[in-house]
Amino acid sequence: MQFTSEQRLDDGVLEREFTLGEIPGTLWTPGAAPAPLILMAPNNGLPKRESRLVARARHYASFGYAVAAIDAPGCGDRPRSAADEQARADLRRAMQAGEPVDEIFESFIGPLVEKAVPEWRTTLDALLSLPEIGGPVGYSGWTAVGVRLAVVEPRIAAAGFFAGGYVPRAQREEAPQVTIPLLFLMQWDDEGNPRQRALDLFDAFGTKEKTLHANLGGHVGTPWFEVEDGSRFFDRHLK
Amino acid sequence: MQFTSEQRLDDGVLEREFTLGEIPGTLWTPGAAPAPLILMAPNNGLPKRESRLVARARHYASFGYAVAAIDAPGCGDRPRSAADEQARADLRRAMQAGEPVDEIFESFIGPLVEKAVPEWRTTLDALLSLPEIGGPVGYSGWTAVGVRLAVVEPRIAAAGFFAGGYVPRAQREEAPQVTIPLLFLMQWDDEGNPRQRALDLFDAFGTKEKTLHANLGGHVGTPWFEVEDGSRFFDRHLK
Numbered sequence: 001m002q003f004t005s006e007q008r009l010d011d012g013v014l015e016r017e018f019t020l021g022e023i024p025g026t027l028w029t030p031g032a033a034p035a036p037l038i039l040m041a042p043n044n045g046l047p048k049r050e051s052r053l054v055a056r057a058r059h060y061a062s063f064g065y066a067v068a069a070i071d072a073p074g075c076g077d078r079p080r081s082a083a084d085e086q087a088r089a090d091l092r093r094a095m096q097a098g099e100p101v102d103e104i105f106e107s108f109i110g111p112l113v114e115k116a117v118p119e120w121r122t123t124l125d126a127l128l129s130l131p132e133i134g135g136p137v138g139y140s141g142w143t144a145v146g147v148r149l150a151v152v153e154p155r156i157a158a159a160g161f162f163a164g165g166y167v168p169r170a171q172r173e174e175a176p177q178v179t180i181p182l183l184f185l186m187q188w189d190d191e192g193n194p195r196q197r198a199l200d201l202f203d204a205f206g207t208k209e210k211t212l213h214a215n216l217g218g219h220v221g222t223p224w225f226e227v228e229d230g231s232r233f234f235d236r237h238l239k
Numbered sequence: 240m241q242f243t244s245e246q247r248l249d250d251g252v253l254e255r256e257f258t259l260g261e262i263p264g265t266l267w268t269p270g271a272a273p274a275p276l277i278l279m280a281p282n283n284g285l286p287k288r289e290s291r292l293v294a295r296a297r298h299y300a301s302f303g304y305a306v307a308a309i310d311a312p313g314c315g316d317r318p319r320s321a322a323d324e325q326a327r328a329d330l331r332r333a334m335q336a337g338e339p340v341d342e343i344f345e346s347f348i349g350p351l352v353e354k355a356v357p358e359w360r361t362t363l364d365a366l367l368s369l370p371e372i373g374g375p376v377g378y379s380g381w382t383a384v385g386v387r388l389a390v391v392e393p394r395i396a397a398a399g400f401f402a403g404g405y406v407p408r409a410q411r412e413e414a415p416q417v418t419i420p421l422l423f424l425m426q427w428d429d430e431g432n433p434r435q436r437a438l439d440l441f442d443a444f445g446t447k448e449k450t451l452h453a454n455l456g457g458h459v460g461t462p463w464f465e466v467e468d469g470s471r472f473f474d475r476h477l478k
Contacts (some may be wrong), residue, residue, distance in 0.1 A: 049414065095447040105264075110320065188442075188451070199438070202453075203427075211462075212427070214441075225475065 028061035034134025047076035110168035158237035165193020181209040267300035273373025280381040286315030349407035397476035404432020
């Protein structure tokens with residue numbers, strides 16, 4: 001893990017860019033160490049520099065968490081293939097048109113999840129070797145990657161998932177194997193995530209400790225207080 | 240409004256029993272005055288001295304709210320008719336057996352809501368005349384009474400509703416008229432409240448600011464952190 005740049009934010013949080021082999025990442029650490037860690041995965045291959053993700057990461061860091069985000073293969077600042085670009089454009093167009101996107105999801109997002117999860121585990125190894133990070137480890141963000149990580153990675157102690165109307169079939173099928181505490185956040189009128197599918201996914205999780213939060217509005221309308229609710233969820237399970 | 244007894248709790252909260260005409264009530268007030276007010280209605284005519292309600296009231300009072308609870312006509316410490324006792328027993332038996340209870344709801348809970356709402360408004364008048372209570376006013380608890388109060392009582396600024404699978408038809412029909420901020424709390428496997436009906440009621444509310452919280456488990460299994468979430472909801476709207 002090589003740090004390539006750093007800046008100190010107003011509230012004492014240190015924000016550093018890093019690379020780990022081909023993986024570009026950002027790490028936010030609070031003043032006090034060692035800190036519990038939150039892995040924050042941008043949804044469906046969005047870039048880790050997406051402004052709402054950065055705001056959320058900085059908020060959690062200001063409340064005492066180390067937070068890490070990485071770009072998935074072919075996403076964010078990583079080299080993109082023409083085929084990926086085409087699939088991404090198809091997905092965006094179909095979602096905006098309100099068309100079913102299952103097929104694109106299976107052919108594009110499904111393999112992306114398969115490729116992203118091992119990279120998150122490699123990143124987790126590297127992060128936990130840093131003296132400023134102590135664990136335990138939480139996960140926040142992209143539902144499909146989180147489901148898979150929660151099933152295969154015993155170091156994840158609690159997870160917050162967002163949206164979840166469209167999730168690859170493999171992750172819908174393994175949802176009953178998720179047994180860690182969950183906070184499942186959805187938007188009631190999410191234009192890209194059918195409501196009933198999100199509710200069905202929440203229902204399917206195997207954990208005994210799961211909480212659903214839903215707010216009125218579309219995909220990007222989540223109210224800011226949900227970030228605060230999320231940090232209290234992690235406080236209960238990671239601190 | 241006549242105070243009939245009082246005790247000072249460990250955290251400085253004053254807990255007083257009162258009567259207002261035929262209405263018996265309890266008022267919890269914090270050390271600092273004037274305080275914003277939360278009307279806390281025991282669900283479906285349960286007694287105001289029910290232990291979970293009292294714990295919730297004391298918690299809110301310790302966070303700076305005046306909290307008031309009253310017994311509905313024929314409920315709690317009030318004179319009970321044989322017919323009410325029979326209806327209550329029928330309702331309990333049907334719910335425990337998992338049978339549909341719409342008919343009992345319409346004939347017993349429906350009229351109870353009609354009788355309870357004017358008493359809450361009379362109580363609100365009396366409470367707001369006390370120097371230790373300043374407003375604004377929130378509502379917490381029994382969904383059907385809360386829906387009606389939110390529609391007819393302009394002094395209610397925000398409301399937290401619990402359960403809501405079974406609600407009299409009149410309140411289901413006036414749900415779209417509710418336009419104040421709402422926190423709607425349900426148990427995912429509530430044995431007495433069908434899940435889909437609760438979700439449909441949440442969907443029907445007319446307000447632009449509504450949040451759904453659902454937790455795994457049965458009717459009395461709500462985790463304690465929902466009380467804290469509830470007090471933060473009121474902090475956003477009443478303080």
